Amino acid sequence: MRRTLLAMLVLAVALAAAAAFAPGWLAFLLAVVMAKSLVVAGLVVMWRAGLISFGQALFYGVGAYGAGMLGMRWGVTDFFLITLVGAATAGVIAWVLGFLVARYRGIFFANLNLAFSMLLFGYMVKSSTFGGTDGLRAPIPTFLGYEPGDATRVGVLLVATTAVVLPLLALLHRFLDSTAGRMTTAIRDNEIRVLYLGGSVRRTIHLLVVVAAVLAGAGGAMVALAIGHIDPDVAYWTTSGEFLFVAVLAGPAHVLAAVLGTSVFEVIRTYANEYAPQFWQLILGTSLVLSMLFLPDGLWSLAGRLRRVRKEAGHV
């Protein structure tokens, strides 16, 4: 726990420095990475229990569209309020759907979530309230009453995003050490044993679904505020697939792995867009295959391997 907090502190300082000194495009990229890593962290937590969702874009989309609606309909522009509402809305929807989806496992869990997210996608495409296929404009955010100018806005956005994401990841880390959090692995390994110890598998999975949705909702709202625009693709299955991809790339070992995985992913995406846009999916697919063949426990396991190598070297 202490090491993790230290790492988070270092990360926070680095991001604050980036907010102050880095060029706008980098600060923007970092803000998006931080916000998306929250979505990924939620998937990683579910994955620890052996659950994958092809429909996490549902909650991500709810957060994003929530931001757009709050800005357009009610003139709300506060970054923190919008993020909070996005997270809460996603959480409530997940809580309701959770009564159903928590009974499902494996591919059926994945598919039921897919169906729900595609329902949202279909609705967003058709609905004129939500802008149809054109989507919505997200408000230009303010921060607890502070309205940064054009030059400083991205930096402030990065600081605010970090201020939301890192505490949430710290909380998540703490949750994973709790009895309920450790039960994730137990459920993946052997549900029958959990039941015969008197633990509730369904309730735990329901909780995981809600936790992951809250994180995805917050992430969706923050990404929408960073990019400034929302269209129905945020709820499409390929969006879910992308997040799932990053979760696998990251690995379930640690919450900060989500940040690492998302960073790598967004860097690849940025460079691919720049130099070889026609090969973007090829690069993505190949790296996915390579990581699953050679890094089954994700990027984070590289750190463990390095440590082991160093230790062995030290012995010699």
Add this chain to the structure above:
Amino acid sequence: MSDREPILETRGLRKQFGAVVAAAELDVTFHRGETVGIIGANGAGKTTFVNLVTGYQKPDGGTIRFLGRDITGQGPRHVTKAGLCRSFQIPQVFGSMSVADNLLMAVGIAEIGWLTAGSPLEQPRRRALVEELLATYRMEPYAGHRADLLPQGVRKLLDIAMATARKPALLMLDEPTSGISAVEKYGLMDIIMAALRAQQVTIHFIEHDMEIVGRYAERVLAFAAGDVIADGPPARVLHDPRVQELVIGRHEAARGVLNHAAPPAESGS
């Protein structure tokens, strides 16, 4: 010996799978403190009986009372929380965790509640309990081993140790010695029985080895075709001609065949 207080009663307990009767109107009463051996040929309904009582399968009819409470139709979780725990013929453990973590998880889940679910699993008090369990079940050398890579005997012990984490009133052991070589069986049963008797747990165990049954059980229940065909002290039940014919005879014959097929496996006996 038993103080005659009933711990588990079934009345008219019925279960059928297609045309196969797995439980035919079972009326059985068990008492606190009894050590009961359950015998029967394969398919006689022993495991179904345990599955019905512990809520893994729902009975077609009849009632189950545990400690005076009706638990008919309740799921495994509720039955477990009521104090009726079980172990499994195929050990059910958390394969990716170490033996110590399996026990820690078991102790943690046993204590879980709305308020404690969010507090850290890792606590010195729980670690002490784990150490105690490791010692009681002689698993210290394996504490750090992954559960899915354990030798069968140790995995069986782990399964049983986890089942006791809740300090059950009644523990049902489904074939605790299956898959264990004949030489190791007695050592294993000694460890289990000593541990459970120290905790004053009432024990029911399913067993194929009649010598084990004769040695550890105070009362024997013989199953055939979903029905109890004999019930009483081992000396009487094991010599009952119907039991000899339907349970032991068939079983010994089957064992003979197995011995022919694979002599080295049981050459110690």
Add this chain to the structure above:
Amino acid sequence: MSMLVAILVDGLVNASWLFLVAVGLTLVCGVMRILNIAHGGLYAFGAYATATLISWWPAARLTSPVSFALMLVAAVGVGAVVGLALERGLLRFVYGRDEVVLVLITFAAFLILEDVLTLIWGATVIAAYQPYSLLGRTSVGRLTFSNYDLSLIVVAVLVTVGLWWALTRTRRGLLLRAVIHDREMAQIVGINVGRYTTITFVVGCIFGALGGALTAPMISIQPGIGVEVIVVAFAVVVIGGMGSIPGALLGSIGVGLARAAAVHLLPDLEVFVIYLVMTAVLAVRKEGLFAPAAVRRI
């Protein structure tokens, strides 16, 4: 009345199409327990290959039998090559890993296929409408139907009967069903499960490509067509119960009719219908219509 006929015919046409794009997926699903996302890529490959062959072959633009034959050639060719490459070159390295990993590997394969597709054919829109217009139209009262659409029903029936015959009346088919039913037991009794896996995967891929080939004349072919099809095919397979061909058939008919009804009665609902059916079916039957409930032995 004519509305009802229209819904019925449109529904059956749609159901046939759904069945044709989903049947390969469910076949692979049954044998390998993989939801093969790359199926969408094969669909796209089948469509592109068909368009290319039709544009190369002048006769195809004049007579319909030739163009039908070309579709079949394109589908079998593309399906066999890509399917074999995927199974031998990629999937066999991950057998035995988590369900999740398998699905994601096929997702990766799908992404790769998408870009390979644009590498080969470019990003422009191409068309292969000739077979569609060649077949003409049929009028029933005030309604007109495209004969090409109607012929899809015939193809779907042929495929159903063919599969039924192959799976229940041939030795290999029976052995394959044994593999679907119980992989381990099939292995124990001496069936070469590995070979059946490869063959089934390739056959499934050929069906995927065939779905694309048959669709090619009906749409404008452009990058991204596979992305949309894959969710639809997924939905049909999941509704029917993964690996069940009768399930896929019933699922297709249900979704096809529901979709047609929506198009005629509540056009706004059209995009949702399939997912509504999917959620409704999954909510009532956890594993789809025809999935055998597996009880774990303890």
